[in-house]
Amino acid sequence: MYIGTSQRMTNPFKTLQEIREENPELLQAGSWKLINIDPRMAWPTSAQSFEFEGFPIWLIPITENAYPGLAMRDGPQDRNEAYAVLYRALSVLSWMQGAGATIVGAGGGSPLFPIYGIERPPREYQRDPFDLTEMPNVEDPNAKLALALMREGRGLRHPAYSFLSFFRVVERAVPNGRRRGEWVEDQIGRLDEHRANQALSELRERIEGPIGAHLYDSGRCAVAHAGGEVVANPDDPEDYLRLSRELPIMEELAVQAIETVFGIQTRRTIFREHLYELRGWKRIFGEELLKDIRDGNAIPEDATVDLPMINVRFRLSEPFDCLEGMLPTGCSVHERKAEVSYKSPDGFAAINLLLDFANERQVIAHETGIQLLDDGSADAARVGKQLAQFLHALYCNGALQIWDAMEGELIAKSDAYLPVNMMFNPDGAKAELDRWDEEIVGRLLK
Numbered sequence: 001m002y003i004g005t006s007q008r009m010t011n012p013f014k015t016l017q018e019i020r021e022e023n024p025e026l027l028q029a030g031s032w033k034l035i036n037i038d039p040r041m042a043w044p045t046s047a048q049s050f051e052f053e054g055f056p057i058w059l060i061p062i063t064e065n066a067y068p069g070l071a072m073r074d075g076p077q078d079r080n081e082a083y084a085v086l087y088r089a090l091s092v093l094s095w096m097q098g099a100g101a102t103i104v105g106a107g108g109g110s111p112l113f114p115i116y117g118i119e120r121p122p123r124e125y126q127r128d129p130f131d132l133t134e135m136p137n138v139e140d141p142n143a144k145l146a147l148a149l150m151r152e153g154r155g156l157r158h159p160a161y162s163f164l165s166f167f168r169v170v171e172r173a174v175p176n177g178r179r180r181g182e183w184v185e186d187q188i189g190r191l192d193e194h195r196a197n198q199a200l201s202e203l204r205e206r207i208e209g210p211i212g213a214h215l216y217d218s219g220r221c222a223v224a225h226a227g228g229e230v231v232a233n234p235d236d237p238e239d240y241l242r243l244s245r246e247l248p249i250m251e252e253l254a255v256q257a258i259e260t261v262f263g264i265q266t267r268r269t270i271f272r273e274h275l276y277e278l279r280g281w282k283r284i285f286g287e288e289l290l291k292d293i294r295d296g297n298a299i300p301e302d303a304t305v306d307l308p309m310i311n312v313r314f315r316l317s318e319p320f321d322c323l324e325g326m327l328p329t330g331c332s333v334h335e336r337k338a339e340v341s342y343k344s345p346d347g348f349a350a351i352n353l354l355l356d357f358a359n360e361r362q363v364i365a366h367e368t369g370i371q372l373l374d375d376g377s378a379d380a381a382r383v384g385k386q387l388a389q390f391l392h393a394l395y396c397n398g399a400l401q402i403w404d405a406m407e408g409e410l411i412a413k414s415d416a417y418l419p420v421n422m423m424f425n426p427d428g429a430k431a432e433l434d435r436w437d438e439e440i441v442g443r444l445l446k
Contacts, residue, residue, distance in 0.1 A: 036067035041099035100154025173257035184212035196252035280411030385436035
């Protein structure tokens with residue numbers, strides 16, 4: 001969520017002109033396509049670019065009087081296909097956030113123009129840029145449609161039509177009616193979302209018979225058709241309340257359909273499995289060597305690891321010069337973990353990363369993991385100050401990222417660091433940096 005000065009907290013939303021000035025690419029002329037949206041999620045207050053289906057997409061923030069959105073310059077030649085790319089990007093982004101969004105209009109122009117008329121957005125809509133490093137690549141047309149229906153269902157404000165959208169997700173994933181009924185009954189016993197389980201417990205107290213049949217008859221059919229015996233009547237408060245109560249069950253079934261049938265993981269599954277923290281390192285070490293490390297086997301004498309040059313960074317932070325383009329200096333294996341060592345090109349900074357493949361964790365040993373190799377020079381003192389700033393950023397919930405310096409690819413990332421048995425002291429941190437400034441000046445004057 002947003003953290004800033006009292007002035008910015010009073011008025012956190014920027015004007016479109018401010019956003020353009022911060023991101024000159026948005027000022028470029030071209031055939032801009034834009035969809036403005038009404039999100040059911042917190043939305044970044046800064047512009048953000050990412051690649052989707054081979055096209056550069058811009059996330060446009062909420063402003064004081066304009067809807068947020070997604071934009072693309074000079075995408076597919078066909079106008080409708082260009083907008084379809086933006087629609088699909090929004091559906092994937094919504095899935096990643098576990099939320100919905102509705103499209104309120106489409107436009108574009110040269111330069112880029114949003115749709116005005118939004119009421120002043122609530123403060124809860126503020127957040128830092130999205131972390132899109134785990135953005136799934138969806139190729140199956142049925143999966144794309146399921147994600148679109150999921151976004152629609154979560155974005156609608158009416159329980160009946162949300163219910164229908166979620167049921168359509170399940171129908172797309174399991175088109176055969178008989179198999180779908182069996183699938184629903186099987187998944188009912190596997191739901192692990194709190195609201196869905198609570199709603200399921202209450203539903204079992206009210207009805208007899210299969211849950212899936214009830215959801216189909218009194219939910220899906222009652223909403224979709226007006227000619228049957230059971231019809232969801234918009235003027236009947238009981239129907240509205242019933243569908244509202246059962247909606248979490250249907251939503252979770254739709255989530256399970258996308259995850260289990262189409263293989264697109266939810267945010268909570270990604271976090272639970274935690275495979276992102278060492279994904280790139282696994283590719284570098286290879287399966288055979290990884291198995292030996294995990295099993296505690298002796299590493300073959302002829303085993304080699306081609307360690308890349310790396311950039312050590314934090315998410316949402318400017319790079320530290322001394323940790324850019326770091327060169328590998330060694331690799332060792334002990335206690336079923338691999339330790340990789342790096343040194344900066346100037347030789348003043350060193351970092352050791354402990355790769356715990358068994359527990360899917362990447363760790364910096366704070367006592368020995370970050371070192372200043374001080375030769376008494378002013379340049380070394382400057383690096384010492386940067387390393388102190390690096391540690392300060394780490395203790396303030398820094399989310400570590402390791403990048404391949406040559407390929408520009410993310411190798412590994414960690415969640416925000418949570419200090420244990422310590423409290424960060426801003427005054428002490430400032431005093432430490434002041435001491436480094438004095439040290440730099442003192443060495444220059446020698």
